[in-house]
Amino acid sequence: MxxxxxxxxxxxxxxxxxxxxxxxxxxxxxxxxxxxxxxxxHETPPAFSKRLRPSAESLAGEIDRVVAAGNLKPRDRRPTPEQIAALLTEQTGQPVTPVIVRRLRSPVLRRDHAWSEVLQRLDAALGVEARKIMVDLLTVEPDRLPLDRLKKLRSALRAASRPLPIVNDSLR
Missing domain, CATH: 1.10.10 (Arc Repressor Mutant, subunit A)
Known part of the structure; x- marks a missing residue:
C-alpha cells in the first residue's frame, strides 16, 4: 500500500x-x-488497522478443554475445528478461525509420538545398535522429519513387523 x-x-x-x-x-x-x-x-494515508488476535497460549488451553470434552462423545459427534472456532469466538469476543484451531490442535508432540514409535519398531526389527547406525546415517535431524514421512515410515514398519505391546498410552 x-x-x-x-x-x-x-x-x-x-x-x-x-x-x-x-x-x-x-x-x-x-x-x-x-x-x-x-x-x-483521504488527506493523509489511512492508518493501518491491525486486528487483535487472541494469544495462542490462551487459546491452547481452551481448545484442549473443548477437545477433551468432545473426546467423550462418539466420533461423529465430536466438534469440528469450525465449531470450536465459532464457540471460542463467542466466548472470547475475538475472531478465532478454524485454521488457528487446526494449528493448535496438531502440536509438535504428534511428531514426537510418531518418532518414538518408529524408534521402538526399529529396535524390535533391527536391534538397538543397528537402529543407532541407521539414525546416524540420516541426513536430516530425526525430530525435523516431516510428519507425513514419519507416518509413512511408521505405517511401513507396522505392516512389516508384528504388533508391539502398548508401552505408553500417549503413542496412540
Whole structure:
C-alpha cells in the first residue's frame, strides 16, 4: 500500500491545486488508478488497522478443554475445528478461525509420538545398535522429519513387523 506521506501530499496538491490530470499523475508516478482514488478520498494515508488476535497460549488451553470434552462423545459427534472456532469466538469476543484451531490442535508432540514409535519398531526389527547406525546415517535431524514421512515410515514398519505391546498410552 502507498504510504509515503510526502508523495501523498504532493499528488493531492498537483491534482487539486495545480490542475494536473489524473491520467498524467498515474503515468508519471506509476501508481494505480484505485490508489489515486484513495489519495483523493483521504488527506493523509489511512492508518493501518491491525486486528487483535487472541494469544495462542490462551487459546491452547481452551481448545484442549473443548477437545477433551468432545473426546467423550462418539466420533461423529465430536466438534469440528469450525465449531470450536465459532464457540471460542463467542466466548472470547475475538475472531478465532478454524485454521488457528487446526494449528493448535496438531502440536509438535504428534511428531514426537510418531518418532518414538518408529524408534521402538526399529529396535524390535533391527536391534538397538543397528537402529543407532541407521539414525546416524540420516541426513536430516530425526525430530525435523516431516510428519507425513514419519507416518509413512511408521505405517511401513507396522505392516512389516508384528504388533508391539502398548508401552505408553500417549503413542496412540
Amino acid at each position: 502507498f504510504r509515503d506521506r510526502v508523495a501523498w501530499a504532493a499528488i493531492r496538491r498537483a491534482l487539486l491545486e495545480d490542475g494536473v490530470s489524473k491520467r498524467r499523475i498515474c503515468r508519471e508516478t506509476g501508481i494505480h488508478w484505485t490508489t489515486l482514488q484513495k489519495i483523493l478520498r
